[in-house]
Amino acid sequence: MKQSYFPQEIEKKWQKIWEESGAFKTPDTSDKPKYYALSMFPYPSGKLHMGHVRNYTITDVIARFKKAQGYNVLHPMGWDSFGLPAENAAMKHGADPETWTDENIAYMTKQLKMLGLSYDWDREVTTCKPDYYKWTQWLFLQLYKKGLAYKKEAAVNWCEQCGTVLANEQVIDGKCWRCDSVVEKKYLSQWFLKITDYADVLLEDLDKLSGWGDNVKTMQANWIGKSHGAILKFKVVEKDLEIPVYTTRPDTVYGITYLVVAPEYKDIEALTSPEQKSAVEAYRANARKMTEIERLSTDRVKTGVALGTHAINPFTGEKFPLWTADYALAEYGTGAVMAVPAHDTRDFDFAKKYNLPVKVVIQNPESPSDCKQEAYIDPGVLINSGEFNGINNEDAKKLITEKAVKEGFGEFKTQYRLRDWLISRQRYWGAPIPVVYCDKCGIVPVDEKDLPVLLPKDVDFSVVGKSPITTSKTFAQTTCPHCGGPARRETDTMDTFMCSSWYYLRYSDAKNSEKPFDRNLVNKWLPVDQYVGGIEHAILHLLYSRFFTKALRDLGLLDFDEPFKNLLTQGMVLKDGSKMSKSKGNTVDPDEIFENYGADTARLFILSDSPPARDFDWSDAGVEGCYKFLNRVWRLVASNAENISLNFELPLSLKKENDDLVRLVHIAIKGITNDISNDFQFNTVISKYRELTNSIYDWQGKKSVMDDEDKAVLSFAIVSLLKLMSPVAVHLTEEAWHELGGKTSIHSEPWLKWDENLAKASSITLVVQVNGKVKDKLEVDEGLSEAELKQTAMESPKIKELIAGHDIVKVIVVPKKLVNIVIK
RNA sequence: GCUCCAGUGGCGGAAUCGGUAGACGCGUUGGACUUAAAAUCCAAUCGGGUGAAUAGCCCGGUGCCAGUUCAAGUCUGGCCUGGAGCACCA
Numbered sequence: 009m010k011q012s013y014f015p016q017e018i019e020k021k022w023q024k025i026w027e028e029s030g031a032f033k034t035p036d037t038s039d040k041p042k043y044y045a046l047s048m049f050p051y052p053s054g055k056l057h058m059g060h061v062r063n064y065t066i067t068d069v070i071a072r073f074k075k076a077q078g079y080n081v082l083h084p085m086g087w088d089s090f091g092l093p094a095e096n097a098a099m100k101h102g103a104d105p106e107t108w109t110d111e112n113i114a115y116m117t118k119q120l121k122m123l124g125l126s127y128d129w130d131r132e133v134t135t136c137k138p139d140y141y142k143w144t145q146w147l148f149l150q151l152y153k154k155g156l157a158y159k160k161e162a163a164v165n166w167c168e169q170c171g172t173v174l175a176n177e178q179v180i181d182g183k184c185w186r187c188d189s190v191v192e193k194k195y196l197s198q199w200f201l202k203i204t205d206y207a208d209v210l211l212e213d214l215d216k217l218s219g220w221g222d223n224v225k226t227m228q229a230n231w232i233g234k235s236h237g238a239i240l241k242f243k244v245v246e247k248d249l250e251i252p253v254y255t256t257r258p259d260t261v262y263g264i265t266y267l268v269v270a271p272e273y274k275d276i277e278a279l280t281s282p283e284q285k286s287a288v289e290a291y292r293a294n295a296r297k298m299t300e301i302e303r304l305s306t307d308r309v310k311t312g313v314a315l316g317t318h319a320i321n322p323f324t325g326e327k328f329p330l331w332t333a334d335y336a337l338a339e340y341g342t343g344a345v346m347a348v349p350a351h352d353t354r355d356f357d358f359a360k361k362y363n364l365p366v367k368v369v370i371q372n373p374e375s376p377s378d379c380k381q382e383a384y385i386d387p388g389v390l391i392n393s394g395e396f397n398g399i400n401n402e403d404a405k406k407l408i409t410e411k412a413v414k415e416g417f418g419e420f421k422t423q424y425r426l427r428d429w430l431i432s433r434q435r436y437w438g439a440p441i442p443v444v445y446c447d448k449c450g451i452v453p454v455d456e457k458d459l460p461v462l463l464p465k466d467v468d469f470s471v472v473g474k475s476p477i478t479t480s481k482t483f484a485q486t487t488c489p490h491c492g493g494p495a496r497r498e499t500d501t502m503d504t505f506m507c508s509s510w511y512y513l514r515y516s517d518a519k520n521s522e523k524p525f526d527r528n529l530v531n532k533w534l535p536v537d538q539y540v541g542g543i544e545h546a547i548l549h550l551l552y553s554r555f556f557t558k559a560l561r562d563l564g565l566l567d568f569d570e571p572f573k574n575l576l577t578q579g580m581v582l583k584d585g586s587k588m589s590k591s592k593g594n595t596v597d598p599d600e601i602f603e604n605y606g607a608d609t610a611r612l613f614i615l616s617d618s619p620p621a622r623d624f625d626w627s628d629a630g631v632e633g634c635y636k637f638l639n640r641v642w643r644l645v646a647s648n649a650e651n652i653s654l655n656f657e658l659p660l661s662l663k664k665e666n667d668d669l670v671r672l673v674h675i676a677i678k679g680i681t682n683d684i685s686n687d688f689q690f691n692t693v694i695s696k697y698r699e700l701t702n703s704i705y706d707w708q709g710k711k712s713v714m715d716d717e718d719k720a721v722l723s724f725a726i727v728s729l730l731k732l733m734s735p736v737a738v739h740l741t742e743e744a745w746h747e748l749g750g751k752t753s754i755h756s757e758p759w760l761k762w763d764e765n766l767a768k769a770s771s772i773t774l775v776v777q778v779n780g781k782v783k784d785k786l787e788v789d790e791g792l793s794e795a796e797l798k799q800t801a802m803e804s805p806k807i808k809e810l811i812a813g814h815d816i817v818k819v820i821v822v823p824k825k826l827v828n829i830v831i832k
Numbered sequence: 833g834c835u836c837c838a839g840u841g842g843c844g845g846a847a848u849c850g851g852u853a854g855a856c857g858c859g860u861u862g863g864a865c866u867u868a869a870a871a872u873c874c875a876a877u878c879g880g881g882u883g884a885a886u887a888g889c890c891c892g893g894u895g896c897c898a899g900u901u902c903a904a905g906u907c908u909g910g911c912c913u914g915g916a917g918c919a920c921c922a
Contacts, residue, residue, distance in 0.1 A: 222837080226836050230834085347922085423922095627858075629858055634857090636871090686848080692846065818902060825852095826903090
């Protein structure tokens with residue numbers, strides 16, 4: 009065995025052997041229980057970054073650990089390969105997106121293999137290939153048939169930079185999630201998926217997801233935004249019209265002093281008096297011009313214009329004025345708000361500015377407020393509210409709504425903030441939406457037998473201001489599947505999040521050309537047992553995938569309703585305290601790490617310093633330290649390889665049960681197994697590797713001469729260390745195993761078991777406290793009774809001295825651990 | 833403003849149930865080996881006090897203030913700070 013560690017040589021060698029022997033192929037049938045470990049698949053942007061390395065290493069270690077524990081593990085990989093960067097690159101370089109994407113996939117695949125990841129590449133899924141997007145289109149058609157996909161004209165988010173519309177979830181702080189430019193509103197006819205039909209169940213089922221972090225679950229709950237309230241209707245005085253209003257505060261109806269409709273409110277023109285017409289139109293035109301950011305800024309002073317008309321409060325008969333103001337949102341509730349300045353801060357600000365009256369209807373009897381300085385928004389008791397005076401405002405919500413229902417001017421209403429998912433994109437590099445438009449028949453879905461609708465090749469990527477797909481001479485022109493007459497194809501493609509909403513299902517049956525997946529296989533492998541990925545998908549991908557799973561369950565395609573049983577959201581990889589990014593110039597290239605230190609060092613380091621969920625600060629010294637540690641392990645094996653001639657199998661028979669090193673090995677097996685099982689605490693796993701390695705060196709240092717039994721103990725320790733390290737240092741341990749005489753692969757050896765009796769120190773340290781402070785530590789036998797422990801503690805000279813002359817109030821004895829003497 | 837998460841040495845972080853705070857590593861300092869360096873190995877490394885002492889011993893210490901308890905990094909209440917998400921959602 010070579011005395012020095014040459015990772016590059018070893019790694020290349022084993023990667024080749026594993027690939028040729030099909031070491032990581034997953035059979036669909038097995039006696040073992042299934043385990044599905046999955047990383048979020050990458051966009052093939054060109055090269056792996058350290059975030060990828062961290063993500064895939066975590067999942068790989070989990071997959072290998074579970075495999076060793078006796079599971080039939082599914083651990084696949086694929087490519088989320090549709091999307092704008094490919095198209096932009098094509099425009100810039102004149103290549104086509106497919107070539108660019110294929111080259112990137114080839115390069116990144118090579119990198120993934122260099123990292124020693126245990127993927128079953130036979131199940132690889134690539135969303136931009138026709139054999140995949142055929143089924144994305146097919147699933148769209150099933151959703152369409154079910155009424156879950158529909159087309160409508162709506163105000164949508166438009167990104168000028170990307171030249172396409174965006175889903176609400178893709179607008180971050182009023183800006184495009186991809187290019188960060190300001191998003192505008194446009195009125196366009198677009199395809200939507202009816203995710204709002206599932207709002208309630210998406211919210212409720214979050215409770216089922218005990219294996220998800222609270223942070224992700226609350227983010228989703230906030231996004232869905234369920235609220236309970238009422239619709240109240242107000243009759244307009246000057247016109248024969250009614251304005252419905254959504255409110256969560258029906259208890260404040262007696263405090264209404266005006267009513268606001270959004271500038272885009274559908275009846276606004278009819279509601280405007282002739283005198284106010286020009287002022288209202290000017291205000292609306294101005295609102296249209298503003299960007300979302302300006303309009304939604306909460307620091308902005310609220311503005312508005314009176315419509316010159318009035319409505320009646322059915323509870324009081326009072327007449328109040330109608331206004332339009334852009335703090336009312338057209339898309340939420342009914343687009344109209346009843347304004348109660350006394351009990352809502354926004355209404356209060358607006359009323360102050362325009363001198364509108366403030367009427368107090370809720371009071372805290374202990375400290376009444378006149379609402380002159382600010383709105384009173386806390387709970388209280390109703391006043392100035394007719395028959396409801398004196399009632400607690402929470403109870404009044406129900407009673408007042410009940411009265412409105414009875415009298416025919418209101419109803420109870422549950423409202424969600426979630427909007428339908430806009431999936432049309434005015435871009436080329438996506439799955440074409442499989443519908444055609446016929447002058448006679450209207451919207452007609454493409455026949456399933458004609459799928460896939462292939463992307464045209466005859467396109468000009470140099471066009472500006474429109475989708476390249478519209479330059480094809482062959483694509484748009486088609487015939488109607490229904491009447492056979494001339495028809496136009498839909499030229500929009502699907503949001504790439506459609507493709508990624510079901511890819512985890514496809515891995516169960518990746519080659520199926522008849523169906524998206526076989527029902528039995530998908531039910532066998534899913535749900536995913538452990539999903540690992542970045543927190544940035546907390547809403548987007550994870551919410552869409554949950555929706556898809558529920559919709560496909562309702563379509564009868566599968567039998568489960570949540571796709572991901574356990575979710576690990578890994579932290580970011582930082583360098584010098586900030587996220588690695590090209591613009592900051594603080595990136596670290598994985599290729600360089602592989603070349604200088606090897607993949608095992610990269611894997612070890614990326615897991616070592618922080619728990620997976622926390623951010624990880626990359627440090628060059630840390631990498632160096634891990635490399636040194638692997639060298640230290642290598643030397644330990646190499647310097648003993650000749651000395652110990654072994655033909656071992658795990659587990660070894662143990663002759664020297666009382667040897668300290670044997671105990672330390674059992675302690676390590678127990679600790680490492682528990683740390684992995686308990687939230688994948690790989691950072692402590694790695695410190696235990698180091699502890700065991702240090703212990704073996706120490707033990708060896710104390711033996712000047714080794715007898716056969718010593719050699720057996722040493723080899724047991726070394727081999728155990730290798731097996732424990734094998735999920736992380738995949739190449740080094742395999743090479744060492746073979747050099748020591750192993751005939752199989754170390755990765756197919758079962759995980760180690762520990763003996764509970766040996767997984768503890770031979771004697772215990774008794775901590776003796778006086779009044780809760782540690783005063784002495786005594787080595788004692790394990791078997792001592794409570795009384796004996798107490799006696800031992802009291803007899804310690806130090807303790808005797810401390811308690812002399814004091815009354816002993818109480819003595820607490822914690823078996824095998826501690827004695828606390830309480831004195832006065 | 834609302835919601836969630838976090839706060840422990842110079843740094844990353846450890847600490848199943850409330851029971852020895854600071855594991856393991858990085859860094860730093862000193863030493864061994866060497867002509868020298870690299871590599872490797874050994875030792876020290878929370879703060880304060882008392883010691884000639886880098887020996888003992890004593891005290892304080894896990895963001896702040898209270899509380900529960902024989903015992904609190906851990907539990908409870910109230911704050912402060914940082915991060916993330918949502919945000920004119922009526």
